Amino acid sequence: MALNYKESKLVKETIPALRQHGEHISTVFYKTMLRDHPELHNYFNTVNMHTGKQPKALTQLILAFASNIVNISELVPKLERVAQKHASLNIQPEHYEIVGKYLLRAFSAVLGPAMTPDVKMAWTKAYWVMAKMLTGREVHLYREFEEWKGWRKFMIYSKKNETIEGNIVSFLLKPVDGKPLPTFMPGQYITLRLTVPGMKYAQLRQYSLSDAPSYDHYRITVKRDQGSNWDYAGGDDAMTVSSAATSASDSSIGSVHPGRPGVVSNSLIDEFHEGDSIELTHPAGAFSLNTNMDNSMPLVLISAGVCVAPLMAMLNTLVEKRINRPVSWIQASRHDAPFRAEVEAIAKRHPNMRTKFFRSRLSDSDVLSYTSSFDDDFLSLTPDDLYLSNSSTDFYVTGPELFLTQAASHLSKQGVKKERVHFEIFSVGSFEVKMA
Numbered sequence: 440m441a442l443n444y445k446e447s448k449l450v451k452e453t454i455p456a457l458r459q460h461g462e463h464i465s466t467v468f469y470k471t472m473l474r475d476h477p478e479l480h481n482y483f484n485t486v487n488m489h490t491g492k493q494p495k496a497l498t499q500l501i502l503a504f505a506s507n508i509v510n511i512s513e514l515v516p517k518l519e520r521v522a523q524k525h526a527s528l529n530i531q532p533e534h535y536e537i538v539g540k541y542l543l544r545a546f547s548a549v550l551g552p553a554m555t556p557d558v559k560m561a562w563t564k565a566y567w568v569m570a571k572m573l574t575g576r577e578v579h580l581y582r583e584f585e586e587w588k589g590w591r592k593f594m595i596y597s598k599k600n601e602t603i604e605g606n607i608v609s610f611l612l613k614p615v616d617g618k619p620l621p622t623f624m625p626g627q628y629i630t631l632r633l634t635v636p637g638m639k640y641a642q643l644r645q646y647s648l649s650d651a652p653s654y655d656h657y658r659i660t661v662k663r664d665q666g667s668n669w670d671y672a673g674g675d676d677a678m679t680v681s682s683a684a685t686s687a688s689d690s691s692i693g694s695v696h697p698g699r700p701g702v703v704s705n706s707l708i709d710e711f712h713e714g715d716s717i718e719l720t721h722p723a724g725a726f727s728l729n730t731n732m733d734n735s736m737p738l739v740l741i742s743a744g745v746c747v748a749p750l751m752a753m754l755n756t757l758v759e760k761r762i763n764r765p766v767s768w769i770q771a772s773r774h775d776a777p778f779r780a781e782v783e784a785i786a787k788r789h790p791n792m793r794t795k796f797f798r799s800r801l802s803d804s805d806v807l808s809y810t811s812s813f814d815d816d817f818l819s820l821t822p823d824d825l826y827l828s829n830s831s832t833d834f835y836v837t838g839p840e841l842f843l844t845q846a847a848s849h850l851s852k853q854g855v856k857k858e859r860v861h862f863e864i865f866s867v868g869s870f871e872v873k874m875a
């Protein structure tokens with residue numbers, strides 16, 4: 440199935456033109472695919488489609504793959520993230536036929552006469568090499584999920600405010616079938632599916648599991664998206680795609696515009712109560728801490744806002760399994776830090792754990808709080824806070840893009856190697872780490 444020299448050359452020769460028209464491809468591809476297969480709206484995050492983040496992520500990965508066709512190993516971490524996301528969304532091998540058909544049509548539309556039968560054949564082959572890699576991994580993951588296939592019903596057992604403001608709420612979820620829950624790697628997430636009034640299609644969102652694995656419940660922690668979080672917009676560039684992607688057929692999807700409150704988070708917090716049921720897929724995700732291996736190296740857990748959730752699962756798992764790694768907990772937060780009391784209680788019982796809490800300097804009403812600079816916070820960290828004397832220290836960092844960029848830059852300046860740092864972003868598309 441691998442591409443021969445001639446096919447690989449044909450593919451590579453067309454990459455510059457495809458790159459140049461990447462956004463056009465994304466728009467044409469998704470618009471035509473969703474027009475002919477509206478049922479796929481039930482899988483795609485409406486906002487990520489409108490902002491263009493999702494189409495862009497897919498097209499960029501395919502082009503990166505085609506440019507690296509002889510050295511695919513470099514793309515393995517990215518492919519793993521995608522396969523895990525697809526598995527969490529219950530994407531099936533037959534979906535690849537549809538995506539391939541519309542993607543190649545969009546390539547043809549952009550390349551025009553340059554899409555000769557030979558070039559088309561070469562691109563078809565390239566697409567399927569990648570599709571086979573993804574489906575191969577996804578089938579393997581589905582096998583690991585055992586009898587939990589697709590959506591499983593859970594009941595909201597309890598709800599708890601994690602901040603005084605009530606904008607971050609934890610949900611304890613128990614499976615309705617009463618059967619034991621599988622374990623997961625702390626750091627992983629579930630996909631939650633809701634039917635929201637006024638929205639024509641199912642709304643799927645990922646939420647990190649925020650507590651150690653348990654046989655009878657999972658915990659997720661949800662932040663109310665008030666609608667001013669421009670982090671999701673991805674800049675002017677993304678907005679261009681957004682308006683282009685807003686086709687006539689989209690008007691039936693429901694309210695999708697910048698600034699409107701988040702659909703799923705607000706619905707969950709305001710309209711879902713103890714005893715109500717929701718649906719989840721099996722835990723998945725490439726961002727995870729392996730707590731099964733013997734490891735006594737220090738661990739630095741750095742987070743901002745609600746992105747603390749997967750790190751809380753890591754911390755609680757370490758405590759539950761009595762793993763004695765030195766831990767440094769660094770948490771930035773605009774309001775009261777969620778889980779602060781829980782973390783401080785753990786630190787009190789564990790002498791080799793240290794904590795540092797930062798509070799944003801901007802006022803509550805300032806909508807730019809989440810994009811404010813964290814540089815001063817990072818500069819105030821001591822070498823001991825980051826266990827810099829040990830070159831085997833592992834770093835897990837979660838937060839909005841700017842926070843991650845500044846964390847990466849700070850750690851890089853401190854001499855921390857890229858391989859030791861793991862990032863998670865609560866959005867689509869992997870965070871490009873700029874570290875030495």
Ligand SMILES: Cc1cc2nc3c(=O)[nH]c(=O)nc-3n(C[C@H](O)[C@H](O)[C@H](O)COP(=O)(O)OP(=O)(O)OC[C@H]3O[C@@H](n4cnc5c(N)ncnc54)[C@H](O)[C@@H]3O)c2cc1C
Nearest residue numbers: 645647661662666695696697698699701702703704865866
């Ligand atoms: C791996 C992963 C883990 C996650 N874990 C967590 C977690 O533990 N806790 C948590 O709270 N969240 C988590 N998230 C985020 C979560 O999945 C949702 O994205 C979040 O809850 C917002 O969803 P929503 O439906 O409320 O908002 P949406 O309805 O999706 O809206 C999001 C934002 O987009 C804006 N918007 C709407 N339309 C447009 C448009 N056309 N153009 C530009 N902007 C627009 C809205 O104003 C809003 O601010 C995670 C995400 C991922 C990918």
Ligand code: HEM
Nearest residue numbers: 482483484487493496497500524534535538570867868869
């Ligand atoms: C070779 C083919 C494919 C490639 C290269 C690809 C690539 C990607 C990428 C890069 C992401 C973003 C992952 C992240 O960082 O979170 C993604 C997410 C996603 N993919 Fe695919 N994909 C492919 C096939 C498919 C197919 C066949 C489907 C099913 C219709 C699909 C549905 C989705 C969905 C629903 C998401 C999540 C979108 C969101 O949350 O906004 N993909 N894919």
